[in-house]
């Protein structure tokens with residue numbers, strides 16, 4: 386069952402998600418979080434950086450797992466999600482080394498890397514809260530629409546639509562966006578105790594409606610979130626525009 390929270394604008398929606406993260410972390414300082422990249426969560430991370438600076442919260446004891454990474458990119462490569470997280474969050478809040486987990490896009494054996502990541506999540510006690518963005522085609526993490534989806538962390542080929550959407554990290558040059566990625570599976574995400582998805586802007590409106598109100602289908606990976614007992618979808622008015630129950 387998806388709970389919807391609709392805000393007038395993207396800033397209010399991001400503030401809502403940041404506040405959920407803050408209450409989770411304040412209630413449980415050693416919690417385990419799954420975190421997304423993309424343009425949408427940037428204001429969420431900016432708010433958290435502010436709260437950490439003011440002492441309203443701390444990420445020092447929080448374990449984090451990022452959802453996905455491009456294949457072929459190391460931690461310092463332009464466009465890598467690890468570099469993104471350092472730039473927007475970890476480089477600004479971690480005063481001492483904290484357990485930050487990433488998929489290694491340079492791993493020689495990507496299947497072994499996927500298995501290692503799943504084990505690390507298990508060893509951490511599972512994910513308490515996963516924050517998600519949403520692709521315009523309904524993807525979550527990098528689980529692209531397909532007739533079948535591997536449940537757990539795996540390698541994927543990226544659609545052209547997704548490579549175009551990710552060109553920002555590569556100076557707008559689509560050919561430089563890697564063609565493959567490694568991502569938590571939908572099963573990994575559904576195993577989290579709580580899920581919160583943030584989508585803002587009119588370009589997400591169709592995907593939001595399909596995810597929240599459409600049938601369950603691997604062709605809209607986010608629709609599988611309807612199976613989760615504790616999922617909240619946080620939207621601005623533009624992203625909510627195609628919902629019939631909004």
Ligand code: GLP
Pocket residue numbers: 421422423424425426452453517518519520521525526527547550551
């Ligand atoms: C990428 C990420 C997703 C993210 C999506 C949406 O494909 N792998 O996790 O949700 O982009 O990005 P944006 O927030 O920039 O629209």
